[in-house]
Structure formats: structure tokens, C-alpha cells
Amino acid sequence: MIKRRDFVTCAGAATLVQAAVPAVWAEPAAAHAASSPLSRAADGDRGAGMASSPAPAPGSADAGSSAAPADFTLHIAPAALEVAPSHFVSTSAYNGTAPGPLLRMREGKPVTVEVVNDSDTAELVHWHGLFLPPDIDGSEEEGTPPIPPGARRRYQFTPSPAGTRWYHSHAMAMGDLHRSTYTGQFGFLLIDSGSDPGRYDQELFLALREWEPFYTDQPMDTDDIGVLGPQPERPATFNTSRPNGLEATSQLFSVNDKALGSGEPIRVREGNRVLLHLLNASALENRTIALPGHEFYVLALDGNPVPVPRAVKVLTLGPGERVDAYVEMNRPGVWVLGSTFDPLRRAGLGVVVEYANQHREARWEAQPGEQWDYTVFGHAASAAPARPAPDHTIDMVFEKIPSGAGQFDLWTVNGKPYPHDREFVLEQGRRYRLVFHNRTDDSHPVHLHRHRFELVDVNGKPSSGILKDTVIVPVYGRVSVDLVADQPGLTLFHCHIQQHMDFGFKALFRYA
16 A cells, blocks of 8 residues: 555556546646645644634736746636537536646645636636635635636635635526536645645545536425424425426536446455545535445545544535545445435436456445434534634524526525625624524525634534534524634625525625
8 A cells, every 4th residue: 555645646646536637736746745635733723713724825816927837727618528428518617627627736835827718708716715815716796806708817826725625617607507617617626735644545536516407497406404304494384475486407417527337437456545535516406425335434524624534324515515535445346436316326426436356237225314414523522622602693594585487586694685785794803603594495505705614513413623614504404603704805605506696695794
């Protein structure tokens, strides 16, 4: 078995990494001692609520092209992706692939990224999970300028924090299913910290996707979490005066750009330890996946090391969420790593895992009774470090306004549409408890730009030490998180389901 730093710099390893996603490096591979995003900070610091988070990384953007070459170049352009045999999807992508090139950076080392927009619409690239100034974070609401068609822009910044991040379009799509996160404009961004706590035989980057979305007037939520669990925000009576409006859905799914059975399998040997960087790059829904006969040993959520790593049989990821986990390959055979929801898996949401010298039909086994629970990765109540009391509590109530047949539902936060002018004002250095009240029949993956927060409880079940930038608020559920206001500037909050964000589910935080 070789160390991960050796694995990612050898020629054979490069083939394996690139089989999952094309790789681009900020420095020559031989000089880049690859490190894990999974290095552990002191548990006491985690429990103290991110007091050590750095200030926004200095950065800048310019519209010209200088003589010095950029560390990374991203070309936004139309692409035809063969997701299934002879089934080509017309979309737009970075450098002609989906995911786009893997951007591997070193924490604290300045980089330059040049983005060339060869599409026919203005675009924005959001650097999801990074601590960046608002003018380059990639959100027009925060003040990042869009890149016009035919133009290019250079971004210079110092990447932080370490971990599995990603980049994607942050344009508004509204009713256009050929824009923003509905397209193939997404890719992995890994920030190495310089430490190496693990030994792995393979490292893979796997994104869950759907293609060719369309609208329907039928309910399409297939994997909402919390439906059978506590529902503290469930109303006593329901307003049924108007039916729900149109919802975006899909009938073609993939891991990276290949539907199940259409691409090369993941080839392993018995005894291998395989590190998986998993991303839900969907624009539509949460996804739950499993690898029958195996367990995922979860190391990090949204790129942040968990206080209590542990093995689980299923993973649930909302759009925008990432999970870093390794799998011990100890059940020889041919298996399917894929969605636990049969129709989605049959429609492509999976990939074959093939052991050496095993030639048989890929096998799937149901995972009855397995439920995803963030809190199992946090400190037990008896072992949790003391958490400072919040200086202020901000309640955020999510509601849906059904718009009726043929229309799009509207979404509100605290009964108001975006932008909530000066409703959410933060004072630098203060600790805030954000309480998310979901009074809708959808589960919502909510994301806060430019910050990370500590999970406090999910439907009343306490947690400590889990840091995230995106969290699923279950159906009629309640989630509390603690946020230290340590990244001054405009900060966008929104549901990471594209249609929900487009039609009102967002708010702008400001600093006093």
C-alpha cells in the first residue's frame, strides 16, 4: 500500500484520478506533496465555534489577460456529452467536460484562475466553500460582476480553507433549463493543507448528476429526508386553496458524465482502501447512495473533518454538499455504487465497482431501514467541548406560496421575498445562532456563501463540532447552526435547489 501523497504523483495514479475527473495542478506534480483535506483541527477549537477562521482571503479580478500565464484556465462553452451509448446531451461545460478539470490548490498559496466565456450568455463562477471577498466569490447579489459573452476575467486569490470545495455556475436560470446548475458547468476544487493523515490505494472524485431536465405538474420529490421523522414545523392545518406549480425533474442520471453501465467501471483489488470525494452537483434534489456489502468511513463533511469519523451504509447529500469517505474493498465481486431509490438507479444514477478477476453481472442489494444522520459524526453530549453562548439568535422561516397549474411556486424567508433589505445584519466577531424553520413539504439544502457554520441540532437532536457550509433542513423540520461573523462583506444565503433559489428562496446578509 502506498501513501496518498505518493499515489497522486505517480503516473498510474494520475490515470486513476483522471478516470474520474480531469486534473489540473497549480504546480508541477513532482513538487506537489499532495496532502489530505481531512487533517484534523483540535476538537477544542471546533467546539469553540470556528474562532480561528481566517479573514477573507485577499483577492482580485480583472477583465484583461496579462502576459503571465494563469495557474488554471476555464473555458465556458457548449459541449455534447455522451452520457449513455449514442445518447449525447447538449449542454455547456468547463473545458468540454463534466465535471470540469480538477483544480488542486495548496492552502495559503496564491493562485490565478482565468475564466474565458465562449458561451452566448453572461456567466458567473462561484467558488463554493472558499473564504473569498464578495466581489470575486461568484454571486451577482454580492457584487461579483458577470463575465459577458466572449469576454474573459482573471481571478487572483489565496485559497482557504483546506478541504473538498467545488466551483459552478451561479447565474440565475429562472424558467430556462439550459442555464446555471442545470448545465454541465461544475467541477471539483481541492485545497490541500500540507498534512497526510491517511493511506489510500485510489482517490476518486465522483459527482451525482441529472441531465435534460424538464417541467412537470406532478409531485416529483423522490428522496426527501425527514418525511418519517420528527416534523416540529408541520402546520396544524394546510392551505389547499391552490395546487402546487411546475417542478423541474429529469429522467436521465449519471455519476460524473456516464449513466450506470455506460462508462468504465471503478476497478479495485481486494484489500484496497479507496478514498472517495463525493459531490451532489444536482440542480434538483437530495440524493441517497450506497455500495452494498461495503461501508463508507466518513472523514469529512463539506470538506471539513468531522469530530467522530465513523462507518455508515448510506450517504445522503443535498445539492452542493460533499462527503469525503473511504471504503475498504473486502467483498470481492461486481457491485453497483448508486442511488438507493430504484427508479433513479435504473435511470443511470450509479457506477459499477469491479474487483480484479471478477466477471459477472453487477449486483445491487437494498438497504432497508438505513437512515442518514449528521449528528452521529459530532461529539457525544458528554464529550462535547463547551460551546460559547450565541450573542444573538436569528430565526429564518421558510415557506412556499403555491402558484397553481402552469406557474412556478414562490418561496419566502420570514414571509418576504429577496433581498430582505437590512433584515439580516451581522456585527463582525459576534456569534449568531441561525434557526431554520422549514414550513414546507420539501427538504431544503441551504447554503451560506463565504462562511462555514457549526451544526447545533437537527429536529432537537443535539450535535457539536460538525462544520459545514450547506445543510439539509428536513421536511417540516428545524435545524440550528452557530455562525461566527468573521468574513466581512455581503453574503448570500439560499436554497441550493436552483428553482427554489430562482423564485425567491434567498436572502442577503450584511455586516454592520
